[in-house]
Amino acid sequence: KTYQAAEAQAKKLNTNADELMDRLLSTAWHEQIAQKILKDKRKGGGNGIIQYGVTSDNIGYLSILSMSNHGDNFNADNIYDAMDTIDLVMEDAMKELADTKAVIVDVSLNDGGSDAIARKFATYFTDHRTFVYSKEAGDAKNRPRHDLYIEPNDGGRYLKPVYMLTSDLTASAAEIFVMSMRALPNVTHVGETTTGSLSDTLSKTLPNGWWVSLSNEIYLDSQNTLWESKGIPPEINIPVFDPNDIFQGHYEAVTQVLQLIQGDRQN
Secondary structure, three states: OHHHHHHHHHHHOOOOHHHHHHHHHHHHHHHHHHHHHOOOOEEEEOOOOEEEEEOOOOOEEEEEOOEOOOOOOOEOOEOHHHHHHHHHHHHHHHHHHOOOOOEEEEOOOOOOEOHHHHHHHHHHHOOOOEEEEEEEEOOOOOOOOEEEEEOOOOOOOOOOOEEEEEOOOOOOHHHHHHHHHHOOOOEEEEEOOOOOOOOOEEEEEOOOOOEEEEEOEEEEEOOOOEOOOOOOOOOEEOOOOEOOEOOOOHHHHHHHHHHHHHHHHHO
């Protein structure tokens, strides 16, 4: 619904939805979170995809805007450069956030990328090997089930309360991250239901030269639940984007999560 709202709003502003989404990203991070929430005291890296800082109430905020393009020479078939970059940035983030009361991990603007990178980010929030989801080819006979686990990151980890914020723009590999994080006991999922487009694709070239891509995999979370096409619902519902004006709502959602954390810490 948020992208559809962007399309409608783009027509009124005589632009296109993709350009409007880029403006949304800039507004949500640079003008709202960085200035209002973190008071311009923030750090980041990975081509600006990873951003983090600490609020005046000693609550951490970590934004992951994509599950790809973190390294200068990112290649979807060779993600090791990205992994090295993620390690460098996240190690610093873990130090920066270590003494906070809790952390908001915001993937409400993350439209996906690499499943392996999604799992990589989750390794910073656990201290033990954890089964996070399984996958299998839905169109194969006697299809084997492949169980996926995350191992604790060798360096810094954040094991205090984590509040993961999602929206209906959270898609694909970002939903892999969501499933991985929901398997961890210190994570609370807040925000809006995700897109529901988890499956990798089976790509084929037709005899006439056309190219077709099919979602042919079944992803099941750690509780054996299928979220494809439905989206992953949060434990605590918080509206993130205003359908009447997509530039509104994200800052208010983060503020609500901050208030929720303050209340939980006092109880």
